[in-house]
Amino acid sequence: MRKTVAAVATGQTDHVSRRLDVGIPELVREAVDRCLETRELALADVDALVVGNMEMFEGINLVDHWLVDAIGAAGKPLWKLNNGGTVGSSIAICAYYLVASGYHRRVLAVGFEKQSEGSTQSAITTVGDPVWERAVMAGAIGNFAAMTSVYVDESGVTPEQAAKVAVKARRNAARNPHAHLKMPNLTVEEVLASDMLAYPVRKLDFCPSSDGACAVLFAAEEDASLLSPRPAWIHAAVTAHDQQYMGDSPKRLAEMRSLIEARRRGYAQAGIEDPVRDFDVAEIYEPATYAELAMYECLGFCEKGGGGRFIDAGVPEMDGALPVNPSGGVLSTNPVGATALIRVAEAAKQVMDEAGDHQVPNVKRALATGYGGNAWTDLLVLSTEKP
Amino acid sequence: MAGGAFIVGLGETAHAARRDDVNTTELAWEAVQEALADAGLELPDVGGAITASQDFWEGRTISSMAVNEIAGGTLKPESKVASDGALALMYAAARISTGHDSLLLVVAHCKESQADAHVVERAAFDVFLQRDLDPDETVAAALQAKLLGYGPELRARVVEAARSRSPWLEPLPDGAFAASAETASPLRELDRAPRMDGACALVLCDEETAGRLGRPRVRVAGCGNAAGPFWIDGDLTAAPAFRTALADALAQAGWGAPPEQLELSPPFAHQVLLLGGELGLGGPEDVAAAVESGRLLPTGGALAGRPTVVAGLSAAIACARRLRDEGGRARALAHGTTGLVGQSQHVLCLEAA
Numbered sequence: 001m002r003k004t005v006a007a008v009a010t011g012q013t014d015h016v017s018r019r020l021d022v023g024i025p026e027l028v029r030e031a032v033d034r035c036l037e038t039r040e041l042a043l044a045d046v047d048a049l050v051v052g053n054m055e056m057f058e059g060i061n062l063v064d065h066w067l068v069d070a071i072g073a074a075g076k077p078l079w080k081l082n083n084g085g086t087v088g089s090s091i092a093i094c095a096y097y098l099v100a101s102g103y104h105r106r107v108l109a110v111g112f113e114k115q116s117e118g119s120t121q122s123a124i125t126t127v128g129d130p131v132w133e134r135a136v137m138a139g140a141i142g143n144f145a146a147m148t149s150v151y152v153d154e155s156g157v158t159p160e161q162a163a164k165v166a167v168k169a170r171r172n173a174a175r176n177p178h179a180h181l182k183m184p185n186l187t188v189e190e191v192l193a194s195d196m197l198a199y200p201v202r203k204l205d206f207c208p209s210s211d212g213a214c215a216v217l218f219a220a221e222e223d224a225s226l227l228s229p230r231p232a233w234i235h236a237a238v239t240a241h242d243q244q245y246m247g248d249s250p251k252r253l254a255e256m257r258s259l260i261e262a263r264r265r266g267y268a269q270a271g272i273e274d275p276v277r278d279f280d281v282a283e284i285y286e287p288a289t290y291a292e293l294a295m296y297e298c299l300g301f302c303e304k305g306g307g308g309r310f311i312d313a314g315v316p317e318m319d320g321a322l323p324v325n326p327s328g329g330v331l332s333t334n335p336v337g338a339t340a341l342i343r344v345a346e347a348a349k350q351v352m353d354e355a356g357d358h359q360v361p362n363v364k365r366a367l368a369t370g371y372g373g374n375a376w377t378d379l380l381v382l383s384t385e386k387p
Numbered sequence: 388m389a390g391g392a393f394i395v396g397l398g399e400t401a402h403a404a405r406r407d408d409v410n411t412t413e414l415a416w417e418a419v420q421e422a423l424a425d426a427g428l429e430l431p432d433v434g435g436a437i438t439a440s441q442d443f444w445e446g447r448t449i450s451s452m453a454v455n456e457i458a459g460g461t462l463k464p465e466s467k468v469a470s471d472g473a474l475a476l477m478y479a480a481a482r483i484s485t486g487h488d489s490l491l492l493v494v495a496h497c498k499e500s501q502a503d504a505h506v507v508e509r510a511a512f513d514v515f516l517q518r519d520l521d522p523d524e525t526v527a528a529a530l531q532a533k534l535l536g537y538g539p540e541l542r543a544r545v546v547e548a549a550r551s552r553s554p555w556l557e558p559l560p561d562g563a564f565a566a567s568a569e570t571a572s573p574l575r576e577l578d579r580a581p582r583m584d585g586a587c588a589l590v591l592c593d594e595e596t597a598g599r600l601g602r603p604r605v606r607v608a609g610c611g612n613a614a615g616p617f618w619i620d621g622d623l624t625a626a627p628a629f630r631t632a633l634a635d636a637l638a639q640a641g642w643g644a645p646p647e648q649l650e651l652s653p654p655f656a657h658q659v660l661l662l663g664g665e666l667g668l669g670g671p672e673d674v675a676a677a678v679e680s681g682r683l684l685p686t687g688g689a690l691a692g693r694p695t696v697v698a699g700l701s702a703a704i705a706c707a708r709r710l711r712d713e714g715g716r717a718r719a720l721a722h723g724t725t726g727l728v729g730q731s732q733h734v735l736c737l738e739a740a
Binding site for chain 1: 396410412420435441442443446447448449450451452453456457459460462464465466467468469471474478480481482484485486487507508510513514515528530610612613614615616617620621627631725726727730731
C-alpha cells in the first residue's frame with residue numbers, strides 16, 4: 001500500500017553570486033543544518049538522502065560521494081540524480097517515491113550549485129548532441145532568445161509585459177531573506193533599458209547565476225504530523241520530458257508540450273479543475289520573464305496567448321488572485337542544482353505558513369514546477385490537507 | 388514495501404572494447420529494442436524510463452538527453468540516476484511499487500572508449516588535497532589491495548575464472564595475468580575490469596501488467612543501497628557499505644541468508660575476494676574457490692567485461708535470465724557499485740515468480 005508523504009522541513013542558504021567564505025561541502029551543510037534545525041532534528045534522524053547537482057558545472061565527478069561527511073550520508077542510502085534545470089524537482093520527486101514506496105521513512109533531498117567555482121555556460125553547451133547541435137550551441141541565453149522570438153511572434157506579448165514579470169520577481173525577492181537579486185524599487189523602464197543579451201531577451205529579463213543550496217525533508221504519514229505542525233502533503237509529483245533535439249520540439253516555449261502534459265496529469269491527480277481558483281500560490285521555474293508569461297498559458301492560468309494580459313491584470317502579483325513566485329523565483333535566485341528544489345521548498349513553506357515576510361495569507365494548496373533539459377517539466381502539488 | 392515490481396523484458400548489447408559503429412543513442416537503442424521484444428511490447432507501451440549514466444563518462448551534461456527519446460521518455464517521466472544501473476532499477480522498483488507507474492524501462496549505458504578514463508576518475512578525488520597528485524581509481528584500488536594483501540595467485544584465480552565465463556570476451560591464455568603489465572603496485576592490468584562499451588535495458592512492471600503480458604517474470608524481492616565514507620576516510624580493508632546494503636536487501640526480501648547465485652560487480656579482483664568474505668563464503672581461498680565453481684560471479688561479474696555504470700544492471704539481467712530458466716522460486720543476488728573503491732554498494736535480491 002502506498003504511503004502518504006509530506007514535505008515537513010526546508011532549509012536554504014542565503015543565495016548570492018559568490019560565496020567566497022565557504023567551500024561546496026560547507027555550503028551544502030549550511031542548507032542541511034538550516035532544514036533540520038527548524039524541527040530540532042539531527043543528521044541521525046534522516047534515513048536516506050537524494051542529492052542533486054550538475055556535476056559538470058563545478059567539474060566534480062561523483063560529487064555526492066565526496067560530500068558524504070558534509071551531508072551525513074555515510075552508512076545510509078545515497079541517491080544522485082542529474083537532470084539539468086529539473087534536477088531539484090527530480091530529487092524531490094525521487095524522495096517522494098522513496099517514502100511513498102515504503103523504502104524509507106524520512107528522506108532528505110539536497111540540491112546545490114556553486115556556480116562561481118565552475119563554468120556553467122560551457123557545461124550547458126555540452127547538452128547538445130555532439131555531432132548535430134553542439135557546434136552551434138552557446139549556453140542557455142541564445143537558446144532562450146530563439147524560443148522567446150517564436151513565443152513573442154505567436155502570442156504578441158510585449159517587452160513591457162515581460163518587464164512587469166522582472167519587476168514583480170525582484171520586488172518579491174526583497175522580502176525573501178534567502179533571495180539573491182533584491183531590487184525593491186526596480187521599474188519597467190529600467191528593465192527595458194538594461195543590456196540586450198540576445199534579442200529580445202535583456203539582462204534583467206534573465207535569471208542570475210547563484211551560489212546556493214537547499215534541503216527539503218520528506219516524511220511518511222506516521223512521522224509527518226509529529227515532525228511538522230502543518231505538513232505540506234504531496235498530492236501530485238509528475239514528470240514529462242520532451243525529445244532530445246531542439247528542433248524536434250515544435251514551438252518550444254510558445255507551446256511547451258511537456259508542461260501541458262505534466263499539467264494534465266498533475267492536475268488530474270490532485271483534483272485541480274481551475275488552477276487560478278484552486279491554487280492559493282504558485283512557485284514556478286521561470287528562467288526568463290517571457291518564459292513566465294508562456295508558462296501562465298501552458299499551466300492553464302489563462303487562455304493561450306493571454307500571458308501578457310494575465311500580468312497586466314495583476315493576477316500573479318502578491319495581492320492578486322494567484323500570487324506567482326512570492327519568493328522572487330528563478331529570476332531572483334538560480335543555483336541550478338537547487339533551483340527547482342527551492343520551488344518545492346517555497347511552495348512547502350507557503351503551505352506550512354512559514355514563509356515569513358513573503359507569506360501569502362491562508363494558503364491551502366500550492367503548485368511547484370521544475371524546468372530544464374530540452375523543455376522538460378516536473379510538477380508537484382502540495383496541500384494542507386492529507387490526500 | 389508497497390506493491391511488487393517484476394522484470395518481464397531483458398536486453399543487452401554485445402559489450403566490446405570499442406563500438407565505433409554506433410553512437411551512444413544507437414548503442415542504447417540496441418538494448419532497448421531487445422528488451423521490448425523480449426517483453427512483447429512496443430516503445431509507445433512504455434510508461435516512462437529510469438536511466439543510468441554519468442555525465443563525465445559521456446562528456447555531456449544531462450547525459451540522459453542521448454537516450455530519453457529511445458527509452459520512451461517523450462512526454463513521459465524520465466529520470467536519470469547518476470550512478471550504477473542497479474540503482475536505476477531500484478528507483479524504478481520503488482516507483483512501480485507505489486502504483487503511480489505500471490511499466491517502466493530501465494536503461495544504463497556507457498561508452499568508456501569515448502572518454503579519457505584517467506581524467507574522469509581523477510575528477511572524483513578531493514578537489515583540494517588529492518587531485519594534484521594525479522590519481523585515478525586504479526591508484527586508490529592499489530592502496531586497498533596492498534592493505535588487503537591478497538597475493539597475485541589468488542587474484543589470478545578470480546580473474547581467470549571470471550573471464551572463462553564471459554559472454555563477451557575470450558578466456559585468458561595461461562599465464563596472462565602474471566604477464567600483464569603492472570599498473571599501480573601491486574595491481575596488474577588484468578586485476579581490473581576491462582574498458583568496455585555497452586548498454587542494458589530492462590522492462591519492469593507491476594503484478595497486474597506482468598500477468599497480462601504473460602511472459603516469464605522475475606520479482607525484485609529486495610533492494611539495499613548504502614554509501615560508505617569517502618574512500619580515504621574509511622578502512623579500506625572493510626566493506627561496511629556492502630554489509631549494510633546486503634543486510635537491508637535480505638531483510639526486505641525476507642531471506643535469512645544470501646542465495647546460491649551471487650553476481651557481484653566490483654571492478655577489481657581483490658574487491659571480489661573482500662566482498663565474498665562479507666557474503667559469508669569464508670576466507671580468500673574459499674572465495675576464490677567459489678568464483679571457480681561458478682557460485683560467485685556465475686557470468687563473470689564486471690571482470691568479464693561489463694562496462695562501468697552498466698555493470699549492476701547487467702548483473703541483474705544475467706540473474707534474471709538464469710532465474711527464468713530455473714523457474715520455481717529460484718533466487719539470485721545481483722550487485723552494483725558506484726564511487727572510488729566501492730564507496731556505494733547496491734544489492735538486489737531477485738526471485739523467479
